[in-house]
């Protein structure tokens with residue numbers, strides 16, 4: 001949860017909505033949604049059983065700002081302000097999946113990188129990249145924030 005809270009620090013009051021790509025057990029989407037009750041967070045999880053678990057979590061926690069979509073990320077169409085990708089896919093593939101889903105300007109991907117990631121080197125040309133180190137957790141890699149120029 002501490003690791004996921006780092007993503008909440010990237011969200012701002014102007015952000016209206018977000019996708020958690022490959023949400024799994026709801027990370028980081030559920031944590032961010034609790035931290036930002038005004039943000040509409042859609043948990044995108046293609047595995048039906050996992051999506052059912054997420055629906056249970058949303059119900060038990062009474063999260064009015066969270067939706068669950070049991071679809072593949074590639075099938076999404078509505079643009080959002082922020083996409084989160086934690087253990088979803090390598091950086092380049094995560095960017096390719098999220099880039100068409102991000103509002104322009106201002107839309108950004110928040111990518112949880114591995115410890116050995118060379119985020120700047122891996123980023124496609126023409127993409128703004130900010131790398132935030134993980135100050136609290138020795139086991140975490142940096143957070144990479146990517147935005148369309």
Ligand SMILES: C[S@@+](CC[C@H](N)C(=O)[O-])C[C@H]1O[C@@H](n2cnc3c(N)ncnc32)[C@H](O)[C@@H]1O
Nearest residue numbers: 022023024027044045046047071072073086087
């Ligand atoms: C390794 S888990 C990570 C879960 C969570 N984000 C975390 O950090 O613990 C990756 C999840 O992404 C889902 N997934 C993978 N590719 C997907 C796609 N194209 N569309 C939707 N979900 C996908 C998988 O079903 C799996 O639950």
